[in-house]
Amino acid sequence: MFANALLIAVAILAAILVGLVSRRVLGVPIGYIRAIIVGALVVVASIPFGNWIIRETGVDQLEDGETNFTVVVVVVLLAVSWIFALGVLVLVALEATIPTRAFPNPIELVRSAIRRRSRTKRYLQILTIASRDGAGWLLHGRRTSTAEGRTTAQQRADALITTINHAGVTFVKLGQVLSTRRDLVPEPYLSALARLQSNATTVPWPEIERVLKSELGVPLDTIFREIDSTPLAAASVAQVHRARLVDGTPVVVKVQRPDARAQVEADVDIIGRLADRAETHTALGKEMRLSAMAAGFTTTLEEELDYRVEARNVHMIESTMRDIHAGSPDLKEIAIPAVYSAASARRVLTMDVMDGSPLSSAADRLDALGPEARHDLAQTLMETVIEQILVYGVFHADLHPGNVFIRDDGTLGLIDFGAIGIVQRSQREHLAAFLLSAASDDDVSAADALLLIVDAPEDLDVEAFRHDIGIALTSVQHWPRGEGSIFTMMLDVIRKHHLALPSTLASAFRSFATLEGCLRVIEPDFDFVQRALPFVPKLLKQLLALKRVVGTAQAKAAIAAAYAARMPNRIDTIVSKLEDGELSVRVSPFSDRQDRSWLGGLVSRGIDTAVALTAVILAIVLVVAGGGPALAPGLQLFNLLGAVIGLLGFFGILRAMLRSIVGSRGQSLTD
DSSP: OHHHHHHHHHHHHHHHHHHHHHHHHHTSOOOHHHHHHHHHHHHHHHHHHHHHHHHHHTGGGSOSOHHHHHHHHHHHHHHHHHHHHHHHHHHHHHHHHSOOOOOOOHHHHHHHHHHHHHHHHHHHHHHHHHHHHTOHHHHHTSOOOGGGTOOSHHHHHHHHHHHHHHHOHHHHHHHHHHTTOTTTOOTTHHHHHTTOOOBOOOOOHHHHHHHHHHHHOSOGGGTEEEEOSSOSEEBSSEEEEEEEETTOOEEEEEEEOTTHHHHHHHHHHHHHHHHHHHHHHOHHHHHHTHHHHHHHHHHHHHHHTOHHHHHHHHHHHHHHHHHHHHHOTTSOOEEOOOBOGGGOOSSEEEEEOOOSEEGGGOHHHHHHSOHHHHHHHHHHHHHHHHHIIIIIOEEESOOOTTSEEEOTTSOEEEOOOSOEEEOOHHHHHHHHHHHHHHHTTOHHHHHHHHHHHSBOOTTOOHHHHHHHHHHHHHHHHHSOTTOOOHHHHHHHHHHHTTOBOOHHHHHHHHHHHHHHHHHHHHSTTOOHHHHTGGGHHHHHHHHTOHHHHHHHHHHHHHHHHHHHHHHHHHHHHHHHHHHHTOOOOOOOTTOSHHHHHHHHHHHHHHHHHHHHHHHHHHHHHHHHHOOSOEEETTEEHHHHHHHHHHHHHHHHHHHHHHHHHHHHHTSOOOO
């Protein structure tokens, strides 16, 4: 019993060893499973084949002796090697017909199965919610039946919102992002998405306390004198608590819900799959470019889950505010809450309390202000935000009335810096050029400036695009005061012509549009076109200030000077070679390293193949011709040498064949 088990164990080990050796000999990674199976066949076939070779060569008739023993060992090893070579031939044939596929690590395979089960369960849950709420048309690529009553765009939009609200935090966040992309989302879906709410049930204080202790890493009483266990507000990702620092400073503490990250990570993969499906099977999904939107949303959401990013955003906005106030001392300041780094972490953010009320619920405060005070507030907010976007390129990217506060002293304040926009200088210059053109009602220049910003398709009808821009500019000039938005109209034109607006500039356009909404809450008849666009030339002077222009010119001059400094030496070298008749032109078709590597590999394989074929031919000659000392009754030295040389040549040919197969696929095989 023990002997049989030992024999089986040795056979298994031999099979594994042979499989690994075959991978090594071929020089190309092939599947472990097939290599081990072929190894097992080699082990099984080696015994009868070895016995047959021993009988045919007469080695079994040799008398005992050291020399004869050596001959027996060499013959047996040679027989096993040829069986192994035939096994490798089988591997090459398998690779040529059925290429190796990736085979995951068993542990990773189990983990993947668990994730797949969880994803499938969540996917079915979302499908059930969508079907129940009437949004199955989005997932199945067709509209719901008339019997379900979802026949109009408005009804389908309402069904979509109901589905998103029931689907959870990640989908609500996605809907809120989509609600700001007027360049992608048509009506009535845009208005419907704006109704999404992120309110949620509160998390019990003990769970919030555990998050605080885990993230801050110190006893809470060393940072906070007190924390109100009753949340001030609760949303789908976090909830906010009032607190006081040990020095008595009143603060608000935003704490991420314990299960928020896990739920988001589980859902973003599903959102990507649903976006791909919707873009493939529905015109709406294709028009909205849902796949790209889902990818960008995933990145944004991951940043929003890290409150250290939001803390950095606060510092960036605060920096622009200081610069703006330094340049315009008469402009009233807009308050930015301070962040307390010692009381903040990845899932915890502690900030100053913003007194007052948000614009969305500050009607009484605004009514108590006189017309002149409201005008000053609107002008301050307008000038500050436009200067942030055009001059400094850093701005609040979620500037809705809920994030703009009327403070107790009558000034303005901003909160919620989870999303900010950053626009590089070149794009800011193009954006300023567009705004100047819009202020001048120059539709041709406005269209050309927009074309510098967007990614236009090859089949764009430029004349039709300019026509629509001109219609929008002319219309907005004569609309009743306080109605319409030049930026929402521009986004509608961009979406109509299927232009791709960079996400950074989409944020800028969105901020302009939401800024108009905030301004009209403060001053209902605020005319953005008449009051904001004429302000742009002043900011353009700052953007193109002499100091900046001189700095840019100096940088370009320094680069040009560096190139110019090299020219005399190069010219002198060329002239000298011309005088000596040594000037030559060298063409380097394989200057690229990848090209040289490909050519080198091709030459190397050609040489290896030629050597292998030569070895096989020489082996055939030696085996057929025979000769040399007799090693056994049926075996001569040249026969043995031919078998050895032929084995090496055979392996060389197999190796070259497999590498050619892999090369023809254009990629390397993986384990």
